[in-house]
Amino acid sequence: MSSADLGLLSPMRGAGEATGDQAVLRAMLEAELALARIQAPAEAVAAIERACAAMAELSDLAALVELARAGGNPVIPLVERLRAAVGEHARWVHAGATSQDILDTALMLITRRTLGPLLADLDIVIGGLIRLARDHRDTPMAARTLTQQAVPTTFGLKAAGWRKLAIDARRRLAVLELPAQLGGPAGTLDPALTAAFAREVGLAVPLLPWHVLRAPVADLAGALAFTCGALGKLAADVLVLSRGEIGELSEGVGGSSSSMPHKHNPVRAVMIAAAARQVPALTSILYGSLAAEDERPPGAWHAEWQPLREALRLAAGAARDAAELVSGLRVHPDRMRANLAVPGSTGAAADLVTRALEDTP
Structure with missing residues (x-):
């Protein structure tokens, strides 16, 4: 991430290196x-x-950001520098492409690189929950409905x-199609060229240019929101x-408290809950x-660029925190039994x- 935003107020974020400005720059260069x-x-x-190798290590991202304001996106000044x-x-350089082709493709590359570790963290979560379910198959506790004790579970x-x-x-997440984008200025570019481009960058070949057919982004948004909500329930x-x-x-x-040393705060769960509350709003955009x-x-x-990146970061952070939470979760069966008010x-x-447990991912 750039020095302007290192995430000081976003400890629930993950995938920092994979989604930072430098990573986006490199993904755009990869597409070019x-x-x-x-x-x-x-x-x-x-x-x-x-030229791409030299620019991938660009230290003056702030200048590129400022130049991006003139044309409304970062691809235009990037292409100018590459051509020079x-x-x-x-x-x-940029032959036949439009700015959206490069940035859409770059964001799909960023997504693919974020989803790999995210899925690995979900596998840790699933494995940990299998163990908890098996170990505590018969551990009685109170079921609670509408905040009150109901029957035993x-x-x-x-x-x-x-x-x-x-x-x-x-x-x-696993079934998401992450397509390349190459439609040219008005979405009429030769489909054979688009297919060759998709294979070169390692993304799916789109049926049509999706400049205004935003199903890939909407599907991704839904899957990220569901993931954060599912982990938010935990x-x-x-x-x-x-x-x-x-x-x-x-x-x-x-976690510790700044003012009450006796507290043992459930920080991982807090961070997951914070992510789960933010992603639905991003998804609506x-x-x-x-x-x-x-x-x-x-x-x-x-309007998609920053919300998509933030949703990726929050989902990745939620999965990371859930993996840590489940791996270290302490279960107290004695308290569960003691709290049971209704026998059954x-x-x-x-x-x-x-x-x-017969269902396998």
């Missing part, structure tokens, strides 16, 4: 180089490759429910059950951009745990 590789002669490709750097080969069933949501989140239960007067769960490594006019939209596409059988709950 891929475009040259499928069209330009060898000597031009070599020159563009050298390659001299006689300038005509092969088991902690294993609660953990199995968390796992089901985590699996659902993983499935939604966090919400941990926050309730770790209250001092309940004491049925506690985080393995809690991304869904709103579906209503994009003409063949390339004024404002709808531009937990056999059905235990049977449901067995059934739930």
Whole structure:
């Protein structure tokens, strides 16, 4: 991330290096180089490759940011610099593309690199919840409805429910199609060129240019919101059950208080809950951009960039924190039994745990 925003007020974020300004710059350069590789002669490709390598380490991002204001996006000044750097080969820089082609493709590359570690963290969450569900299949505790004790259940069933949501989140993320974008100024570029470009950057080949067909972004937004909500359910239960007067769960490594040294704050759950509250608002912006006019939209596409990046960061952070939370979660069966106000059988709950664990991601 740039020095202007290192995340001081966003400790719930993840994927900092993968989503920072430098990473976006490199992804745009990767797209430009891929475009040259499928069209330009060898000597031009070599020159563009050298220029991209030099610009990938650009230290003066602030200047690029300032220049981006003139044309409304960072691709325009980037292309100008690349063309100046390659001299006689300038005509092969950005050949046939429009700014949206490069930035959409770059954001899909950023997404792919963020989703890898995010899915790995979800696998840790799912594995940890399997263990909790099995170990506590028969551990009785009070079910609570509308804030009040209802009938007995088991902690294993609660953990199995968390796992089901985590699996659902993983499935939604795993099936996302992340397409390259190359439609040219009005979405009429040769489809064969688009397919070659997609293969070069390692992204899916789109059926059509999606300059104003924003399903890839909307689908991603929905999957990220679901993921944060699913992990938010886990966090919400941990926050309730770790209250001092309940004491049925506690985080393995809690946070301290600045003023009360006796406190053991459930910080991981707090961070997940904070992410879960932010992502739906970001998602509403991304869904709103579906209503994009003409063949390339004024404002709808531009509105996506920062909300998409922030949603990726928050989902990645939530998955990271959930992996840490589940791996160190402490269960207190004695408190669960002591808190039970209503006796009853937990056999059905235990049977449901067995059934739930038959579902594999």
